Amino acid sequence: MTRIDLLRTALAARPGQPVSFDELIDAVWADGRPANPKAALRNLVQRLRATDTVITEPHGYRLVVRRPGPRQLPADLPDFVGRAEEIEAALRSRAPVLAITGPPGVGKTSLAVHVAHRLSDAHPDGQLHVNLRAFSESEPVTAEQALSRFLRALGADQVPASLDAQTDLYGQLTAGLRLLVVIDNATADLVAPLLPAGPGSRVIVTSRTDLPDHEQLRLGVFDDAEADELLTNMRIDGALPDRAELVGWCAHLPLALRIAAAHLTDRHLTDYLADLRGEGRLDALEIEGDTAVRATFELSYLALPDRAQRLFRLLGQIPGPDFGVEAATALLGAPAAEPLDQLVAANLVQRAQDRHSLHDLLRAYALRLGDASPARLFSYYLLNADRAGRTLNPELHRLPLPELPPDLPVHDLATMTGALAWLDTERQNVVAAILAAGDQPVAWQLTDAMRAHFLHHAANVVEWQTSARAGLRAARARGDVGAEATMHGSLGLAHWRSGEFAEALPEYTRAVALARDHGDRQVLGSLLTNLGIIHWELGDLAEAVAAMQESLTIERSPNALYNLSSILVDLGPLDLAVSYGEEALRISRAAGLTAGVAYCLQGLASVYLFPGDFDTSERYLAEVATLTTPELGPHFPSRSMETRAFLRLEQGRHAEAEQDARRAVELAVASGDDTHEADGRISLGTALERQGRVEEAVVEHEQSLAISRKAGFARGEVQALAALAADHRVAGHLDLALRYATEADDRAERGQLRVRQVQVVAELVEIRRAMGEFEEAERLRLRGMELARATGRRVWERRLAELSVGEPPAS
Structure with missing residues (x-):
C-alpha cells in the first residue's frame, strides 16, 4: 500500500472521530519516522484532501465519511427517440445551469431526464430531482419544500424552516460535491435557491417560460x-x-x-x-x-371502458405528485387495478414501478371533464395516516376521526417498518392534500394525523409547519375554536421539535387560551403539558411547574408526571422529582405503555444521579437497555447514552464516560436533536478535562454553548458555561474561569436552575480559592451547601462540606 492509502486506512478505522498525530504517523511510517514527521503528515493530508474531506482537530485529523449520494432521477424512457442535435448540445455544454425551455407537451422533461442519465456518471456524489409543478392546476412546490427534500436526501440531520437558513445549509452541504440536479417545471424565481454551491455540480432546469439568466436550449415540437x-x-x-x-x-x-x-x-x-x-x-x-x-x-x-373513463376524470383531482393503486381505488370506490392498467396502456397515465402520475396537460384535461370532489381520497389519506401515526406513537393525544367511508383501502401499518414506509411514500401527497383542502375540516384532521410522523423525523419540519398553518387557516375560516387550538399546538410543537423554543411559546400560549375558551379539558391538559416543556426549555421553571401541575388537575397522565419530574431535576427538590417520576413509571407499567415505561426509566436513571443514588441509576439504565426499540423514536438512544456517560463521570470512570459521551453525541447528531447534542458534548468535554485533555474539552464545551444559545436552551447554557469555567481554572486562566462561572451563576439564577446552580457555586468556590480569595470562597461554600440542602443534591452537599477553606494545596 502507498503511504496515502495507509493514511486513509488509519483515518477510516475510526470514521468521524479524531485520530491523533502520533497514531497516524506510526500507521503511515511503521518502518521508521521521517525527520519532521508532523510536516510530512501534513503534506500527506493535503494530498488526501484532493479526494476526501479531512478535518484538522487540536491533536489530530478526522475523516468525514461521505454517505452514499442520493439517486433521485426518474427512469429514462426506454423508447426515447429524436432530439439528436439538442442532446449533443446539452452534452457539449459546460454551463453550470442548462435551461430546457419550450411550450407544454414538447418533451422537455423527457429530454432533461434522458440527458441527466447520460451525465450521471460524471457526478458521483448523486443526483437530485424535483418537480416544482409551477404550471400545474394544483399548488406548486415552494422553494422551502423543495430545499427541505434536497437537504434530507443529502443527509441533513435537521432541516431549518426558513429559506435563508436552508439555503445556507444547502450551500455548506454541496460546496465540495459533484452533484447533478434536475429541476422540472420551474419558474425563474424558484431556481436560484435550488442551485448547489461549488464548481463541481451541474443543474438542468425545465420551464415553459424563458430563463435568460442561464444557458438556454429552446425546445420546439418534433420535426x-x-x-x-x-x-x-x-x-x-x-x-x-x-x-x-x-x-x-x-x-x-x-x-x-x-x-x-x-x-x-x-x-x-x-x-x-x-x-x-x-x-x-x-x-x-x-x-x-x-x-x-x-x-x-x-x-x-x-375509447376507454366506462370505469376507466370515470377513473381518469377522478385522477385529475389528485393534488400530489403521484399515487398508488390504493389511492385510485379510494377515489373510484371500486378496485382500480384493471382500469388503471387500461389508462397506462392508453398513455393517459404514466407508471414508474408501483407509482403513477399524470402529465400536467392530461391532468388539466381530466379536471375539465369534471367529476366528484377528492373527498374519498382525502379520507383514504386520513384513515391510513391515523393508523400509521398510532403505530409510531400510540400515547399521543389525537383529535377524533370523523365518520369515514367503510370501503376505503387499508394498508398493513401495524409495524414500525410498515408505518414509516407508507408515511415516507405518501408524505408529499398528504401535505398536498392538506393544502388543496382549503377550509375543509380534513385540512386540520390530516395535519393532526401526521403529527406522529413529523415528530419522528425532525427533517420534515418545513412540511409540518406548512401543514399546520394550512390547518390553522381552515380552522379560523370555519370558526372551529377547538381545531384552532390544536393547530396552534401543532405549530408550537413543530417549532419545539426544531429547537425554536422562543417561537414555540406564543403558539402554545395562544393554544392554551383557546382551549380554555373552548372547554375541551382533555385537549387543554395535553397543551398545558407541552407549554410547561417550552417554559422549562426557556429556563422559566416556575411557569413550567405551574403548567404541569394544572395539567395534572385535569388528568394524572404519565406524560405530565414524567415531565414535571424532569423539571424538578432542575428546580428541585429532588425528592419530589423522584416521587413524580416513580408515579409516572407505575402508571405506565400498569397501562402496558412500553414507550412510557422506557422514558420513565431513562428519566429516573438521570434523576437518581443528582442525590447520588448511583446503584439505582445503574439498575434503571440496565432495564432501559432491554426495552429500547424503534418505537421509541430516533432521539431516545442518545438520551440513554448521555445519562450513562453522566453516571460514569460521577463514578470517576472517565475513559468509559468519554466513550459513552462520544456515542451520545453521534446519536444526537444523527437524529437532529440539538439539546441532547449539547448535553452530550458537556459530558464529553468534562470526561476529556478530567483526563488532562483540557484543550479538547474547551472545543466540546464551546460547541455545546453555541448550540444552547442558538436554541435558547437555558440548561445547556448553564452547564456549558460552568464546564468552560472548570476547563480554564484547570488551565490556570483564572480570570476567564471566573467570568464564565459568574455568567453561569447569573443564568442559573434567572432560569431558576437551582439544582444545576449547586455545581456552579462549587466551581466558583474552587476559582476563588485558586485566586487566594478565601473569605469569598467560604461565603460561596456556605451558600452552595444551603442550596444543595434545599434542592436535595446530597452528593454535592457532602463535597462542599469537605472543601478546605484554608490555603490551597501546593501544586
Whole structure:
C-alpha cells in the first residue's frame, strides 16, 4: 500500500472521530519516522484532501465519511427517440445551469431526464430531482419544500424552516460535491435557491417560460422526421399522407403522438383519422388553446371502458405528485387495478414501478371533464395516516376521526417498518392534500394525523409547519375554536421539535387560551403539558411547574408526571422529582405503555444521579437497555447514552464516560436533536478535562454553548458555561474561569436552575480559592451547601462540606 492509502486506512478505522498525530504517523511510517514527521503528515493530508474531506482537530485529523449520494432521477424512457442535435448540445455544454425551455407537451422533461442519465456518471456524489409543478392546476412546490427534500436526501440531520437558513445549509452541504440536479417545471424565481454551491455540480432546469439568466436550449415540437420516427418506433403503420395527417392533428407534440399511437394499437390509421375529423366531440374543452391536441386526448379517452373513463376524470383531482393503486381505488370506490392498467396502456397515465402520475396537460384535461370532489381520497389519506401515526406513537393525544367511508383501502401499518414506509411514500401527497383542502375540516384532521410522523423525523419540519398553518387557516375560516387550538399546538410543537423554543411559546400560549375558551379539558391538559416543556426549555421553571401541575388537575397522565419530574431535576427538590417520576413509571407499567415505561426509566436513571443514588441509576439504565426499540423514536438512544456517560463521570470512570459521551453525541447528531447534542458534548468535554485533555474539552464545551444559545436552551447554557469555567481554572486562566462561572451563576439564577446552580457555586468556590480569595470562597461554600440542602443534591452537599477553606494545596 502507498503511504496515502495507509493514511486513509488509519483515518477510516475510526470514521468521524479524531485520530491523533502520533497514531497516524506510526500507521503511515511503521518502518521508521521521517525527520519532521508532523510536516510530512501534513503534506500527506493535503494530498488526501484532493479526494476526501479531512478535518484538522487540536491533536489530530478526522475523516468525514461521505454517505452514499442520493439517486433521485426518474427512469429514462426506454423508447426515447429524436432530439439528436439538442442532446449533443446539452452534452457539449459546460454551463453550470442548462435551461430546457419550450411550450407544454414538447418533451422537455423527457429530454432533461434522458440527458441527466447520460451525465450521471460524471457526478458521483448523486443526483437530485424535483418537480416544482409551477404550471400545474394544483399548488406548486415552494422553494422551502423543495430545499427541505434536497437537504434530507443529502443527509441533513435537521432541516431549518426558513429559506435563508436552508439555503445556507444547502450551500455548506454541496460546496465540495459533484452533484447533478434536475429541476422540472420551474419558474425563474424558484431556481436560484435550488442551485448547489461549488464548481463541481451541474443543474438542468425545465420551464415553459424563458430563463435568460442561464444557458438556454429552446425546445420546439418534433420535426417531421422525428415524429415519423416515434410512430415507427411505436409500430404505427399507414400510408405516408395518413401518417403526416396524424402528426398534424397531434401538433407534432411527443405527448399527443404517444397517446394517439397507444390508441392505434388495435385500429386502422384511416379509421382513427376519420374520428379525428368527425363532429360531436367535447368541443368545449381546450388544452392550452390547442384544439387538435385536445382531439387526440378526447379520442383516447372516449375509447376507454366506462370505469376507466370515470377513473381518469377522478385522477385529475389528485393534488400530489403521484399515487398508488390504493389511492385510485379510494377515489373510484371500486378496485382500480384493471382500469388503471387500461389508462397506462392508453398513455393517459404514466407508471414508474408501483407509482403513477399524470402529465400536467392530461391532468388539466381530466379536471375539465369534471367529476366528484377528492373527498374519498382525502379520507383514504386520513384513515391510513391515523393508523400509521398510532403505530409510531400510540400515547399521543389525537383529535377524533370523523365518520369515514367503510370501503376505503387499508394498508398493513401495524409495524414500525410498515408505518414509516407508507408515511415516507405518501408524505408529499398528504401535505398536498392538506393544502388543496382549503377550509375543509380534513385540512386540520390530516395535519393532526401526521403529527406522529413529523415528530419522528425532525427533517420534515418545513412540511409540518406548512401543514399546520394550512390547518390553522381552515380552522379560523370555519370558526372551529377547538381545531384552532390544536393547530396552534401543532405549530408550537413543530417549532419545539426544531429547537425554536422562543417561537414555540406564543403558539402554545395562544393554544392554551383557546382551549380554555373552548372547554375541551382533555385537549387543554395535553397543551398545558407541552407549554410547561417550552417554559422549562426557556429556563422559566416556575411557569413550567405551574403548567404541569394544572395539567395534572385535569388528568394524572404519565406524560405530565414524567415531565414535571424532569423539571424538578432542575428546580428541585429532588425528592419530589423522584416521587413524580416513580408515579409516572407505575402508571405506565400498569397501562402496558412500553414507550412510557422506557422514558420513565431513562428519566429516573438521570434523576437518581443528582442525590447520588448511583446503584439505582445503574439498575434503571440496565432495564432501559432491554426495552429500547424503534418505537421509541430516533432521539431516545442518545438520551440513554448521555445519562450513562453522566453516571460514569460521577463514578470517576472517565475513559468509559468519554466513550459513552462520544456515542451520545453521534446519536444526537444523527437524529437532529440539538439539546441532547449539547448535553452530550458537556459530558464529553468534562470526561476529556478530567483526563488532562483540557484543550479538547474547551472545543466540546464551546460547541455545546453555541448550540444552547442558538436554541435558547437555558440548561445547556448553564452547564456549558460552568464546564468552560472548570476547563480554564484547570488551565490556570483564572480570570476567564471566573467570568464564565459568574455568567453561569447569573443564568442559573434567572432560569431558576437551582439544582444545576449547586455545581456552579462549587466551581466558583474552587476559582476563588485558586485566586487566594478565601473569605469569598467560604461565603460561596456556605451558600452552595444551603442550596444543595434545599434542592436535595446530597452528593454535592457532602463535597462542599469537605472543601478546605484554608490555603490551597501546593501544586
